[in-house]
Amino acid sequence: MAMTGCAGDVLGAYLRTQATAFLRGLRLHEEGGSPRTGVPPAAAGGESGGGADASERSDAARSLRGAARRISGSLATFRVVTESSWADGLRTELVWLSSTLADEHAYAARLARLMDALHRLSGTAELPAPRGTAGALTVGSARAGALLERQLTLARTRAHSATLQALGSARFHAVADAVAVLASEVPLDPIAARGRIEDVLVPLAAVAETRLSAAVAALPSPEDTHPYDADCDGPWHEVRRLLRVHRYAREALGEDVTRAAAAGEALERHRDASEAAAASATAARTPRIAPATAYALGILHADQRHAVESARFDFRQIWVPAPVDAAAGVPVDAPAGARGHAEITAG
Amino acid sequence: MAMTGCAGDVLGAYLRTQATAFLRGLRLHEEGGSPRTGVPPAAAGGESGGGADASERSDAARSLRGAARRISGSLATFRVVTESSWADGLRTELVWLSSTLADEHAYAARLARLMDALHRLSGTAELPAPRGTAGALTVGSARAGALLERQLTLARTRAHSATLQALGSARFHAVADAVAVLASEVPLDPIAARGRIEDVLVPLAAVAETRLSAAVAALPSPEDTHPYDADCDGPWHEVRRLLRVHRYAREALGEDVTRAAAAGEALERHRDASEAAAASATAARTPRIAPATAYALGILHADQRHAVESARFDFRQIWVPAPVDAAAGVPVDAPAGARGHAEITAG
Numbered sequence: 001m002a003m004t005g006c007a008g009d010v011l012g013a014y015l016r017t018q019a020t021a022f023l024r025g026l027r028l029h030e031e032g033g034s035p036r037t038g039v040p041p042a043a044a045g046g047e048s049g050g051g052a053d054a055s056e057r058s059d060a061a062r063s064l065r066g067a068a069r070r071i072s073g074s075l076a077t078f079r080v081v082t083e084s085s086w087a088d089g090l091r092t093e094l095v096w097l098s099s100t101l102a103d104e105h106a107y108a109a110r111l112a113r114l115m116d117a118l119h120r121l122s123g124t125a126e127l128p129a130p131r132g133t134a135g136a137l138t139v140g141s142a143r144a145g146a147l148l149e150r151q152l153t154l155a156r157t158r159a160h161s162a163t164l165q166a167l168g169s170a171r172f173h174a175v176a177d178a179v180a181v182l183a184s185e186v187p188l189d190p191i192a193a194r195g196r197i198e199d200v201l202v203p204l205a206a207v208a209e210t211r212l213s214a215a216v217a218a219l220p221s222p223e224d225t226h227p228y229d230a231d232c233d234g235p236w237h238e239v240r241r242l243l244r245v246h247r248y249a250r251e252a253l254g255e256d257v258t259r260a261a262a263a264g265e266a267l268e269r270h271r272d273a274s275e276a277a278a279a280s281a282t283a284a285r286t287p288r289i290a291p292a293t294a295y296a297l298g299i300l301h302a303d304q305r306h307a308v309e310s311a312r313f314d315f316r317q318i319w320v321p322a323p324v325d326a327a328a329g330v331p332v333d334a335p336a337g338a339r340g341h342a343e344i345t346a347g
Numbered sequence: 348m349a350m351t352g353c354a355g356d357v358l359g360a361y362l363r364t365q366a367t368a369f370l371r372g373l374r375l376h377e378e379g380g381s382p383r384t385g386v387p388p389a390a391a392g393g394e395s396g397g398g399a400d401a402s403e404r405s406d407a408a409r410s411l412r413g414a415a416r417r418i419s420g421s422l423a424t425f426r427v428v429t430e431s432s433w434a435d436g437l438r439t440e441l442v443w444l445s446s447t448l449a450d451e452h453a454y455a456a457r458l459a460r461l462m463d464a465l466h467r468l469s470g471t472a473e474l475p476a477p478r479g480t481a482g483a484l485t486v487g488s489a490r491a492g493a494l495l496e497r498q499l500t501l502a503r504t505r506a507h508s509a510t511l512q513a514l515g516s517a518r519f520h521a522v523a524d525a526v527a528v529l530a531s532e533v534p535l536d537p538i539a540a541r542g543r544i545e546d547v548l549v550p551l552a553a554v555a556e557t558r559l560s561a562a563v564a565a566l567p568s569p570e571d572t573h574p575y576d577a578d579c580d581g582p583w584h585e586v587r588r589l590l591r592v593h594r595y596a597r598e599a600l601g602e603d604v605t606r607a608a609a610a611g612e613a614l615e616r617h618r619d620a621s622e623a624a625a626a627s628a629t630a631a632r633t634p635r636i637a638p639a640t641a642y643a644l645g646i647l648h649a650d651q652r653h654a655v656e657s658a659r660f661d662f663r664q665i666w667v668p669a670p671v672d673a674a675a676g677v678p679v680d681a682p683a684g685a686r687g688h689a690e691i692t693a694g
Binding site for chain 1: 467468573575631636637638639640641642643644645646647648649650653
């Protein structure tokens with residue numbers, strides 16, 4: 001059936017596959033059991049944390065989130081090919097679920113990211129002061145690390161409880177039941193589903209791509225943005241969301257999404273760095289911290305803001321049309337003028 | 348005479364020109380009078396500081412330093428064309444003088460640079476923390492600015508006294524006398540000076556350029572260095588020095604030095620950013636500063652260290668041979684992999 005050029009078959013096959021992945025992820029997540037600690041291995045800097053259970057559970061949660069996003073994304077893009085009222089309802093619930101599941105992972109990843117950055121910064125011969133003072137400042141970054149770990153672990157533990165609560169709720173069980181139905185039979189619109197792929201799915205996927213292109217075109221140029229101005233991050237987060245929807249639509253059509261995936265990774269880095277910078281700024285507002293701690297947090301904040309710039313540069317390099325990127329894709333600290341006119345020096 | 352192809356005539360003409368510029372700069376500097384304040388206009392952030400006098404004096408000091416560097420540089424490169432023992436003695440004295448004169452300017456420029464950076468950072472919607480806290484952090488950067496101004500103005504005032512003392516010393520008057528002699532007659536080596544430019548000056552200039560090329564080739568690649576590791580700045584400072592010597596040698600031969608000057612400016616930025624970062628790190632070690640102040644200093648430090656990276660990138664773009672620069676000239680935050688493979692996105 002799915003081999004024919006019928007829109008319903010192709011969309012149905014994709015949705016069924018994702019629904020099955022969702023249910024598998026859910027089973028694995030439940031088997032993973034409850035964590036022994038709020039700190040995942042990655043974030044605990046060497047401690048075993050929840051150990052196997054925790055890492056299994058986070059893998060399961062990841063595939064669960066991925067399937068939920070793919071289902072809700074394709075239900076949005078190909079809405080008219082499905083039973084729209086059903087699609088709208090399920091989509092809302094899946095968005096709720098995947099965002100709930102995302103929080104716990106996000107806090108763990110943020111802590112791990114900040115710990116890595118602090119370690120990298122302290123690893124230098126003289127973080128980040130003139131010779132002879134490395135000791136004092138390493139202390140500062142150690143304190144900063146302890147502070148961030150305390151704050152983000154608390155947030156992560158709260159998010160974990162929220163996840164467990166969500167997974168035990170009637171609301172969640174209704175979503176799971178709906179997805180279980182989806183795994184066997186996809187409610188489709190009788191007329192649209194009979195249409196040819198080129199006539200139904202391709203135009204709908206093109207709409208999603210047009211939305212993305214418009215959002216990318218609307219992104220502020222590096223010249224107009226400041227590395228420390230997190231108010232400019234919003235449009236990039238929106239592009240990340242639209243790129244994901246575009247990617248899942250192409251995925252449903254069986255197209256190659258390698259480049260979209262690479263561009264998406266750059267925007268994930270953008271989001272992570274943006275939130276890590278905000279977390280270090282928040283930590284710096286903790287009352288009664290030592291100046292050395294605040295100093296390390298300031299360096300950490302700036303470091304993550306520069307990672308934000310770097311991720312934007314990478315995204316433009318991968319995604320923005322070549323003629324544009326020389327002008328728009330040059331990072332703030334690599335002026336367009338600095339490019340190209342390198343010559344051979346004699347002797 | 349200077350129109351002939353004789354080495355002595357060409358070198359003599361260049362040295363006499365620079366000696367005259369030195370004496371003019373000296374006269375202007377003395378006419379500039381003593382400053383009314385230790386803070387030059389640029390660094391005083393709006394205050395008139397020493398006003399006209401101060402700026403005139405700094406212009407005069409600049410041309411004085413430039414002439415001194417050009418004389419000592421060409422005496423080093425073309426030593427054998429001159430009376431070597433005389434050349435060595437004068438060169439030592441000119442290096443002492445220009446470094447003494449440089450300090451005052453350096454502290455003023457460093458303070459101006461850091462104030463500009465702080466202003467730029469505070470100018471953002473939310474320096475450098477999440478919304479709603481801009482106030483608190485602007486306070487931090489204001490305090491950081493006051494602290495830096497206090498420390499660097501003190502250093503600058505000390506350097507100013509040292510300059511005045513030097514300009515009043517017997518040692519300085521001996522240098523001035525030697526340069527006065529140089530302005531009228533250059534002590535040359537009778538044999539070497541009669542040689543042809545291509546046989547005498549060009550090979551000596553080539554030696555200076557070879558030294559430079561070796562130092563550039565020995566620079567660590569961006570992959571091997573860390574933006575926060577100021578221990579890696581040394582080789583770049585050495586390249587800056589050798590590039591200047593190379594440039595003055597070419598200047599003496601009447602060649603175009605536009606590219607060398609541009610590359611030199613990038614390395615000046617490198618030096619300035621490196622020292623500004625160190626100054627903010629030093630300020631952060633001041634006892635009993637507020638966490639908000641330390642936090643702002645941390646951001647300032649990281650910001651200047653990224654300016655260091657950016658200057659290295661610019662230098663490589665301008666100076667390093669094209670084939671190398673794709674691999675070696677990419678800044679730390681713009682991975683080589685991110686280059687080139689941008690494609691047109693459909694739709």
